[in-house]
Amino acid sequence: MKKQISLREKKDNFAGAFLALPITVWIALIVFYPIISTVYTSMTNQKLFGSPYDFVFLDTYKWVFEQSAFIQATINSLNFAVTSVIFQVIFGVLTALLLNMEFKGRGFFRTWIILPWAIPYSVIAIIFRWILSSTFGVINYVLTELNLISESINFLGSMDFAMTTTIAVNIWKWFPFASVIFLAALQGIPSDVFEAARIDGCNKIQEFYYLIIPALKAPIAVYTLLLTFWSFNTFGLIWLLTAGGPADVTTTLPVLVYKMAFRQFRMGAASALSIIMFIILMIFTIIYRKVVKNTNDEVGA
Amino acid sequence: MKEGIGIKIIRFVGLCILSILIFFPFYWILISSFKPEYELLSATATFFPQNFTLSHYNRILFESNYLNSMKNSLFVAGVTTCISTVLSIITAYSFSDYKYKGQNAVEQSLLITSMFPGVLLMIPLYVLMAKVNMLNSLMSLIIVYVTLYTPFGVFTLITFFKSLPISLKEAAYIDGATKIKVLFRVILPLSVPGIVTIASWMFIQSWSEFVFGMILINNPAKRTVVVALSDWMGEYYLDWGALTAGSVLVILPVIVFFAFMGRGFIKGLTAGAVKG
Numbered sequence: 305m306k307k308q309i310s311l312r313e314k315k316d317n318f319a320g321a322f323l324a325l326p327i328t329v330w331i332a333l334i335v336f337y338p339i340i341s342t343v344y345t346s347m348t349n350q351k352l353f354g355s356p357y358d359f360v361f362l363d364t365y366k367w368v369f370e371q372s373a374f375i376q377a378t379i380n381s382l383n384f385a386v387t388s389v390i391f392q393v394i395f396g397v398l399t400a401l402l403l404n405m406e407f408k409g410r411g412f413f414r415t416w417i418i419l420p421w422a423i424p425y426s427v428i429a430i431i432f433r434w435i436l437s438s439t440f441g442v443i444n445y446v447l448t449e450l451n452l453i454s455e456s457i458n459f460l461g462s463m464d465f466a467m468t469t470t471i472a473v474n475i476w477k478w479f480p481f482a483s484v485i486f487l488a489a490l491q492g493i494p495s496d497v498f499e500a501a502r503i504d505g506c507n508k509i510q511e512f513y514y515l516i517i518p519a520l521k522a523p524i525a526v527y528t529l530l531l532t533f534w535s536f537n538t539f540g541l542i543w544l545l546t547a548g549g550p551a552d553v554t555t556t557l558p559v560l561v562y563k564m565a566f567r568q569f570r571m572g573a574a575s576a577l578s579i580i581m582f583i584i585l586m587i588f589t590i591i592y593r594k595v596v597k598n599t600n601d602e603v604g605a
Numbered sequence: 606m607k608e609g610i611g612i613k614i615i616r617f618v619g620l621c622i623l624s625i626l627i628f629f630p631f632y633w634i635l636i637s638s639f640k641p642e643y644e645l646l647s648a649t650a651t652f653f654p655q656n657f658t659l660s661h662y663n664r665i666l667f668e669s670n671y672l673n674s675m676k677n678s679l680f681v682a683g684v685t686t687c688i689s690t691v692l693s694i695i696t697a698y699s700f701s702d703y704k705y706k707g708q709n710a711v712e713q714s715l716l717i718t719s720m721f722p723g724v725l726l727m728i729p730l731y732v733l734m735a736k737v738n739m740l741n742s743l744m745s746l747i748i749v750y751v752t753l754y755t756p757f758g759v760f761t762l763i764t765f766f767k768s769l770p771i772s773l774k775e776a777a778y779i780d781g782a783t784k785i786k787v788l789f790r791v792i793l794p795l796s797v798p799g800i801v802t803i804a805s806w807m808f809i810q811s812w813s814e815f816v817f818g819m820i821l822i823n824n825p826a827k828r829t830v831v832v833a834l835s836d837w838m839g840e841y842y843l844d845w846g847a848l849t850a851g852s853v854l855v856i857l858p859v860i861v862f863f864a865f866m867g868r869g870f871i872k873g874l875t876a877g878a879v880k881g
Contacts, residue, residue: 319784320703323695324711327755330692334752335718338729345732351693353735397814402619405612413620415867417627422812422859426835431630433838434637434845445650480627488875537722540815544835558724565728568821578725585722 325413344577352570373510373552373560374577381489381556383467384542385535388474392531393524395475396482401516403483414487421481429544431474436460460561466546466554474541478534482527489523490516529592623713630855638662639851645845661846662854671851674836675835678812681743683831685750685811690804692751693758696786700759701766703773724818731820741746741824747822750811758803761873764797766792778794805866809859 349364350357365414368374403413419426435441436459444456460470494513501515539558542548548563555563557577565574609856631665637645641658665671696715697731700708730749731740738746745813769792777787820831825836837844 308795317703317705319707320699323703324708327692327696327759328711329753330716330752331714332732334730335721335726336714338726338733341732342725342729345728353732358688394680398619399623402616402623405616405817407616407620411868413623416863417623417638418871419860419863420627422809422813422863423856424831425815426831426838427855430834430838430848430852434849435630440845441649442650447668467712476626484871485875515759533722536734537724538617539699540725543839544815552838561724561727565731571728574728578728581722582725593619 311591327555342578345571347581348410349576350570350574352569357572360572361428365580368580370443373555375589376552377555377557377560380467380554381536381558384471384474384538384554384556385532387471388535389528391471391475392479392482393528394533395479395485395514395553396486397520397524399483400486400490400520414484417480418484419480420477423477425540426544428473428477428510428541428573432469432545436469437484460546461550463550463553465551470542470545470554473545474535477541478531481580482531485523485527486520489519529589532588533585536588634849634852637845638853640846642846651747661850665847665851665854669832669847671830671854673826674828674830675854677743678829680830682747682808682811684747685754686808688753688802689751689758689807690800691761692755693803694788694793694800696755696759697713697762697766700763700791702784704785710827715756715759718752719760723753727816727820730817734821739783739821741822741827743822743827745821746811746814746818749817750807750814753814754807754810757837758807761803762796762799769795770781775791798869801866805862805870806874809862812858 346364347359347361348357354391399417403417421471436442436443438456438458439462441459442454443459444453447453448456457465459465472496497515505516536556538556539562541561542554543562544558546554548559558581561574561577561581564570564577627816636652636654637660638661639657640651641647641656641660643654644654696711699705724751734745736742739748773791773795774787775789813831814829815831815835818829821837822828822832825833828836830851832854834848837848837851
């Protein structure tokens with residue numbers, strides 16, 4: 305049966321497309337066009353922006369891959385992202401479980417713990433540089449007073465501690481966000497389900513296994529991907545805490561892109577690195593989707 | 606089933622640890638901003654300020670371009686929020702209540718934009734703004750922020766609009782209303798919570814945004830307050846009084862916001878989120 309579209313529907317459809325036009329044009333100009341131009345630049349050897357360049361196809365990519373800085377930055381990125389996310393999720397779940405309980409003042413915590421997430425990176429950097437300062441910081445002061453250490457730890461300035469400290473700050477910023485999401489999932493379990501379980505003689509451990517874990521499976525799966533994405537792409541936090549140092553130990557791929565473009569003035573290489581990052585993320589997303597889909601299928605979620 | 610004392614203790618300890626972890630840093634910069642220089646730099650840390658001073662606030666408010674940067678931030682965040690909210694509403698409406706060719710393509714574009722790492726756009730957007738001579742202009746930030754934050758608004762509002770009862774819209778149509786009239790008379794009034802959530806999110810994000818603020822604007826007079834703060838961190842890195850005072854002032858709007866809207870905001874944020 306041929307579908308007949310009335311004139312009114314045709315007008316409607318046009319109106320709908322018209323409404324979506326502004327954002328489409330906006331995105332085409334601000335996102336798609338620049339990306340295409342970056343792909344083009346990545347195939348040149350342009351150094352300073354605006355300076356003359358040659359089209360060298362994939363030579364710039366080869367150059368980037370050969371840099372030890374690239375390999376180091378990739379390792380740092382993976383380290384940073386994976387470690388951050390593992391603890392963001394663990395602490396997120398623990399906090400969600402804690403705040404799911406009934407107690408006085410619950411509302412206060414539920415509203416305010418997300419504060420770290422809402423605070424700008426530059427403020428977080430100031431806060432932690434001040435608190436962790438090796439000369440004036442309160443953490444070093446407390447640790448020394450309690451005789452746990454004999455001399456100040458240079459949290460952000462020493463090669464041994466810088467990465468761990470940066471990861472810790474990253475965890476601090478995001479685990480409350482994760483906990484708010486997970487808490488919402490836990491709140492979504494209807495209370496009569498708990499009642500029924502109790503009547504059936506469930507103890508706390510069984511309750512945990514059969515009620516709580518299934519409720520958290522989906523949000524954990526989704527948000528682990530998002531959190532990893534976000535951590536992998538983090539530039540501001542790291543740049544402000546350590547500027548990628550000392551001696552490049554905290555230089556992750558995003559930081560390297562920035563350094564290449566705005567410190568070393570190699571636009572071609574920075575563009576190529578950006579595209580490489582994009583491909584890595586695409587691959588990761590595809591693999592992740594496959595893994596998560598399999599798990600969901602097993603559980604029958 | 607009453608709670609055992611064991612659980613109560615675990616919970617109490619847990620909450621203490623959580624409180625210290627989350628709130629202590631804020632408490633610390635708050636009191637630091639009021640401590641005079643010599644107390645800040647003294648060898649012993651004080652957990653309550655021994656002396657109180659407003660000199661740091663005085664300095665940054667009246668002897669630097671901090672207020673100017675705040676104005677820049679307010680302008681950028683305000684305009685971004687307005688434009689982005691309007692765009693989100695009409696785009697979400699086009700998804701929830703219309704069908705047209707290319708709808709899928711638009712949805713995919715929005716998805717890609719939201720997932721696209723900001724870092725990768727660092728270079729392209731710098732180049733783009735340089736080409737059209739818009740570096741160092743606040744408009745360049747507004748344009749970028751609207752692009753970055755609208756997708757979130759669109760997706761959130763789509764869920765919202767779709768959840769509104771169809772019967773209300775049908776009733777309006779029967780009364781002869783056009784789709785646009787329905788938007789204004791029926792949908793918008795009912796979607797106020799959702800709109801407030803996305804507008805708040807957009808304001809907070811554009812207030813806090815750092816990377817593009819740093820890259821696209823070099824002129825100190827035009828920088829937003831978060832970037833200005835980080836500049837001082839480099840220049841006046843021992844002036845902790847000014848830095849902490851500056852930080853407190855930057856966070857203030859966020860804190861005030863949460864005091865009034867926090868609950869609703871969290872609700873709105875998680876409403877669509879849990880369904881994945």
